[in-house]
Amino acid sequence: MLVERMRPFTSTIFTEISRLAVDTGAINLGQGFPDTDGPASLLADAAANITERGLNQYPPGPGVPALREAVAAHQHRWYGLEVDPADVVVTTGATEAIAATLLGLCGPGDEVVAFEPAYDSYAAAVALAGATLRTVPLLPPDFGFDDDALAAAFSDRTRVVLVNTPHNPTGAVLTRDQLTRVGELAVAHDAVVVTDEVYEHMVFDDARHVPMASLPGLAERTLTISSAGKTFSVTGWKVGWVHGPPELVAAPRAVKQFLTFHGGAPLQPAVAHALALGDDFYTGLTADLARKRDLLSAGLRAAGFDVLTPRGTYFVVADPRPLGFDDGVDLAWKLPSLCGVAAVPVSVFCPSAEAVRAYRPFVRFAFCKRDDVLERAAERLAELRA
Numbered sequence: 001m002l003v004e005r006m007r008p009f010t011s012t013i014f015t016e017i018s019r020l021a022v023d024t025g026a027i028n029l030g031q032g033f034p035d036t037d038g039p040a041s042l043l044a045d046a047a048a049n050i051t052e053r054g055l056n057q058y059p060p061g062p063g064v065p066a067l068r069e070a071v072a073a074h075q076h077r078w079y080g081l082e083v084d085p086a087d088v089v090v091t092t093g094a095t096e097a098i099a100a101t102l103l104g105l106c107g108p109g110d111e112v113v114a115f116e117p118a119y120d121s122y123a124a125a126v127a128l129a130g131a132t133l134r135t136v137p138l139l140p141p142d143f144g145f146d147d148d149a150l151a152a153a154f155s156d157r158t159r160v161v162l163v164n165t166p167h168n169p170t171g172a173v174l175t176r177d178q179l180t181r182v183g184e185l186a187v188a189h190d191a192v193v194v195t196d197e198v199y200e201h202m203v204f205d206d207a208r209h210v211p212m213a214s215l216p217g218l219a220e221r222t223l224t225i226s227s228a229g230k231t232f233s234v235t236g237w238k239v240g241w242v243h244g245p246p247e248l249v250a251a252p253r254a255v256k257q258f259l260t261f262h263g264g265a266p267l268q269p270a271v272a273h274a275l276a277l278g279d280d281f282y283t284g285l286t287a288d289l290a291r292k293r294d295l296l297s298a299g300l301r302a303a304g305f306d307v308l309t310p311r312g313t314y315f316v317v318a319d320p321r322p323l324g325f326d327d328g329v330d331l332a333w334k335l336p337s338l339c340g341v342a343a344v345p346v347s348v349f350c351p352s353a354e355a356v357r358a359y360r361p362f363v364r365f366a367f368c369k370r371d372d373v374l375e376r377a378a379e380r381l382a383e384l385r386a
Contacts, residue, residue: 009124013348017332026336027377029296029365030344032168032315036370038232039281042274049266059265061257063090063241070272071241075224078200079214083243089253090268092260093238094198094227097252099125100259101194101223101242102160104251106131110159115145117169117349117359119196122162131159137355140317140362141308143172151185158191163212166199169349169364170317171310173207176215183218192248193222198230198240199313201282204290207311213244223248228271230314231285233368237267289314289367292374296367299378304385314368317346321361323384328363335363339383 002010014031021028037043049055062068067090072083091097098121106112106129114122116135126133134153136145154161163182165174174182186193195212203209213222227240242252297307297316306319325331328345336342346362347355367374 005127005130006124009120009127012120013332013344014120017342017344020333020336021342024336024340024342026340026342027369027373027380028342029367029369029377030332030342032230032366032368033235034233034314034368035373036233038234039274039277041277042232042234042270045270045273046267049269053266055266055269057265059090059262059268061262062253063088063262064265064268064272066272067239067241067268067275070275071243074275075211075243079211081211081213081219084246087246087249088241088243089249089256090262090264091240091242091252091256092263093229094196094225094240095121096238096256096259097225097227097240097242098122098162098194098196099128100252100256101225102126102129102131102162104255105129105192105194105248106159109157111155111157112160112162113153113158113191114162115164115167116351116355117346118162118351119164119168120349122164123351132157133351134158135350135352135355137350137352137358138167138170138172139355139358140170140319143167143170143308145178147181150181154185154189154191156189158189160192160194161186162194162196164196166197166203166207166209166312168199168313169315169344169346170308171313171315173203173209173312176208176210179210179212180215183212183215186221187217191221193218195222195224197224197226200226201231201285202289202314203312204286204293205311209312220245221248223252228274232271232274234267237264237271239264239267239271292367292369292371295371296365296374296378299374299381300365302378303381305381308362315364315366317362317364318343319362320384326361328359328361332363339380341365341377341380 223244229235
């Protein structure tokens with residue numbers, strides 16, 4: 001009975017691999033969720049909002065004013081963006097923000113340009129809207145894109161260009177020059193830029209996160225999406241937001257009120273306070289994840305993988321061909337039984353045949369775990385050499 005356009009999306013790789021990890025007792029490095037809680041002050045605020053302050057009824061449709069103000073302040077603090085809190089809409093995670101935005105802006109006959117590999121909700125949301133997805137491969141090992149391929153993806157039917165940086169699943173951080181090229185094409189084709197920036201505070205080494213709304217001439221055509229889940233290790237809270245110029249943000253605002261209306265009443269003010277945490281929290285987050293990245297990467301190399309070192313996010317892509325595996329999907333299903341560790345194949349994030357071929361061998365591991373978990377995973381992975 002499922003409508004045809006949604007038939008390819010009846011399950012997700014995360015559900016399937018996480019179930020396999022539970023069934024086999026494997027360490028789950030497939031799904032990207034931390035195994036530690038966020039800042040103590042954030043958790044205490046949420047608890048007090050439930051038990052002491054009685055914030056348990058519907059919040060305002062566009063979101064609690066304190067959080068909308070905090071998002072605007074955050075954008076100015078980190079990127080110098082001038083955001084009116086009235087132009088911020090709080091959503092049930094970034095996933096709803098993306099879906100509501102595409103449903104509000106796109107319809108049959110429209111096209112959405114996105115880079116691949118791509119987070120799996122992108123293709124599903126485009127299908128929900130009845131639009132067509134046009135993809136541009138970010139090719140290993142450096143995850144760059146071909147300018148001609150990018151230009152060829154745009155047409156007079158391009159309605160939205162969807163940009164994810166820092167990029168899941170590759171860990172790439174698109175540069176200012178790369179984003180400028182995307183912006184030039186968006187302007188030339190009068191397309192709306194929608195950015196998924198949920199890993200904005202997880203950028204390593206000399207990489208820098210550049211919001212597309214901060215580039216010259218793009219603020220007036222850009223909707224920026226982020227969330228609290230990754231930054232504050234509360235992925236189950238599903239508190240996200242989208243902001244942009246009034247005429248654009250009206251689209252996700254109109255749609256989301258008929259998806260969830262709203263939720264997270266006690267969580268939103270807690271996130272508002274957390275966004276104002278000092279620089280030490282944010283620098284500590286980055287330093288801790290960079291160390292975990294290096295810990296898991298060293299374990300993967302010792303096990304015989306080639307590692308494509310990520311510049312952002314909390315995922316690392318590994319190449320198992322030196323170990324004799326050339327099919328990442330096959331390996332992901334076997335890995336829990338082979339050594340007690342779960343990962344996800346990168347090719348499942350690729351809508352096009354070209355990208356599926358390019359990423360066929362690769363698997364993705366999450367390193368947002370406790371050190372002892374990563375160390376045990378490295379020990380188990382070493383068994384693959386046998």
